[in-house]
Amino acid sequence: MGLKTAFARLAAGAPARCFAIVGAGADEIAPWLRLDPELAIVDSPRAADVLLVLGRFNEDTLHAAAAVHDLVPPPRGVVSWSPGHEAARGLPFTDAVALSDPSEIGSAAVRLRDELLSGRRASSPDILPDVDPAPWRGVGPFGQGGAGMTGGVPYGRPLAGRANDRDGLKLDQILVRVGPFLPPFPPGLMLDVKIQGDVIQEVSMPAAALDDGSSVADEHHSSEAPGSTEAMTRFAAVQHDPFIAALMRPVPVADLELARARHHLAWLAEALRVSGLEAYGRRVLKLARTVRPEAAEPVDDLSRWLRRNLSLRWGTSGVGVVSASQAAALPGGPVARAAGDGRDVRSLDPAYQRLGFMPVVLEVGDALARWRLRVAEAQQALTLAKRSNGSVTTPSGLVEGLRGPMGARVSASTALVTMLPELLVGMEWGDAVTAVVSLDIDMAEAAVLHDVAAEGRAS
Amino acid sequence: MNALGVVIAVVSVAFVAAAGVYVTAWIDLVLARAVAGLEVRPLDALIAPLRWAAATALKARTTTERPDAEAWALAPALLAALAAVGLAAVPLAPGLLAADVANGIVLFGAAMALVVVAVFLQGWSPNSPLPMIGGYRFIAQGLSYEIPLAVVLIAAALPARSLAIAPIVTSQEHLWNVVRQPLGLPLYLMAGLGLAFWGPLALPEGQDLAGGSSLETSGASLLLWRAAQLLVLVAVAAMGTAVFLGGWLGPLLPGAAWMILKTLFLLIPLIATRHFVARVPTERYVVVSWAILIPLSLLDVFAAGIQALMAAR
């Protein structure tokens, strides 16, 4: 006991190791958690002390969240936060510390961790029953799960199937469901992936994927017209997003462009982290939080550093190439612009035209091009914000958002999610992750516009 | 060597192993804070690894659905044991050698060849897809680094005309192997990074696999696994020092002090790669390893052979 107390006291000074599961409405909070010195965001629930449950969830994602909760090794605890003071509603975490102020997450997590490790608070119990999904032993003559030698589905899990691989052999293939909370992927993204070794042979979307998790729609959505600005307003209510505001009223160019620069830099921070440069990613994340149009030199330094870093170029060039025809099928946005498609709603806006705006366009269309394009756009955005001199946009029903035009029938995220299966097949796992991260998909955006599109088809 | 000498050597290897792991964790933390643009507080960083270890040790060891439980429990211990054998093969000072065998280089090579087994088991046994991909990756990686590693070590043994490590150190009395065989040390360090699955070669445990082979591991197993990984890094740096940087040789200071200084000199850049070099894609690494590193290491051993022949005449 003495040793345990000593260990708990020693551990008390460390940041709380947290695994974050991010639902709808938490996009404003989640990316910045890594800047909190009281938190250490970990990649695996097995390495966590505290589970952070941020945002709102629907029935399916709640089940996945409960499964993640059971993976956290005891002693474990839950800190939850949700926009609009409805934290506790429907969550299965009975003993969660529910917060209404997201700025308290760090201190609450540390306090909870200390109580758990010192034994002053009981570990959060399992939510899901620990049983085999199917009976198994003893059906066939060798005790196997079915009549044939490899028949049956032991524990309800089918055995690996055979399929041709790229060397012309017929080898085992396993089906893996990825998501909705796998750290390198955007929260809410779910994919059914068939892998052979680490080569992806087939990708499909689970039926519920787009409605899942991130859907902020509720009982009202049948009253709205497809593509209407009301749908976007609903989105905006959660997002506090200047881009949504720009759909309806004039907004200062400086606001839009600063938000764009910050978003692109925060995206870069995450991309760097997934590439293995976690510490540098944190530096960039801090820059994303603090950058101002008047002091843009750090971004120029960053751009130079990126160009010089051969290892990043090695890992991203030629990965996840979006062809010119695929880019043309996208509604627009950075991914299309990195593949040579220069559409940009900003070109049509008089305020931008007065500032002499020219979209940044790259030709190659691979992950490296998308990295470079976003950094160049961040630099450009800061320059525009600095020179804008108080000019405002003219609302036209379309706005160049962070990922593509907003107000169009199909959002860039929806188009990118739909493109994923054909893009990822044949890639190795590492390349596939690089590609997905470089596309910068937002499942909340995809889900809202998916709802809207579905209504459009129904009416 | 008498029994007392062996005991002293074993105790000092254990001490060097523990201190090495701790110092490595500390250096890594200091570098991470510096690169992240945070205030570097070396003294705070000194206690941070202990805090992490304490918190990890207090967590339960969890399990998955139908794991290969024995292999899963074995893997971290195996990795730690192999790293310890690797370190024990290095003479820490004149006469201070725990594994006093006539084929020290081969012993080191054999221990390092089995690291592949430990990492693969760690990835395979939880019965979970992402760790398994991590395990597969390390097999591809292991087959790629093992050959350059073995070949450059043999090249370094050539001038000494011995496979024991102490004679290899003393053979560098006049000229260190890093000068005599300029290709040797860079190739060795690249292979060593792969061996420790660290930094750009952390392929089995990359962020794209959300932790890969140790994704499902928790509690004391995770603690042992991390410590063992750092110990592999320390063993690589120590062996590199003995074989390429003249080991304990040096003026004024005692041999052990030179050994420690030179080991740190190799260890710091090895650790730093994690913060400056992005993870390389598995397939490209394998291609480069077979198409460039292995031919270069063969060039290295041929050059060393010619030099040895010239010296013998």
Place this chain on the structure above:
Amino acid sequence: MILNVTFWAFSALAVFSGWRVFRADSMVRAAYWLLVSFAAVGVILVLLKAEFLGLILILMMGGEMTIMAVFMVAFMMNPAGLNPMTMVHRNSVAIVAGVVSFLAIAALGVFARFPVARAPVGIDPTRRLGVELLGDSMLVFQTAGVTLLAAMIAAVAISSARGRFGAGDEGSVEPDQLVPDTGAAPERVAGMQPGGPDGPRDPSPMAAGGHT
């Protein structure tokens, strides 16, 4: 004394793990039990002062058994042994053969008279082996090297996806034997390109279809 205890412990381990190879459900376990058996024999060789050979045996088998494990996982239908099964044939014949060969060799070892000439203490076996390899037995050594080279080339040739006369999975038969019509031959040659190990990185067309 310590030497004897160590020897018997590792002997027991070598035999036990050898037996476990054929009793393990999991293919990975089978491969690594075999590695344990090799490692135990390696340690016994070190005890016998054949230090170099023992360590080289461990070094070599570490890699080989890992490859073997991956092979088993790739080719076997149930590699992790989650679904227990037995894949033996002529089991009793095999047991008899195994026991007979054990008895025969053991009897040879126990009853035959071998010259007793222990390796003298103080020699350096590694050095003497090296001198032998590059001295008197140079020819044997060279032959072994050439054999390995030939095996490597043959292994690549046999396992390559592209045979001499076309893709391996289509039989790789000489064109004129396959189709009397000469017009079809060029097509077969053209078909060699995709799907090879160094072909494009997309999967073979067969993998893309079929499963939806």
Place this chain on the structure above:
Amino acid sequence: MTLQALVFVAAAIFGIGVYGALSQQSFVMIMMGLELMLNGTILAGGAMWALTTGGSPKGQMLVVVLMTVMAVEAAMGFALVIGVYRVRKADITEKIKRLKG
């Protein structure tokens, strides 16, 4: 550590290898049986060198040759498994009815 004891152990390993090579259906498992037989042979070779040759390196030479045999066996075995599998889609012996192409 007498010669009798060593040969006895080597015979046991070899016998298990014979059993495995004859009883298993999977090609790779058959290869494991062969490797186990060679393992026993290596042990016997090492024992003979240490106890009967007076330290002559010829005995060790035999072990080196055995290791070469093992490497060749593994390389050819794996290659044949892939080759057979590619043409016949078979990974166990029963599935190959004819040995002719």
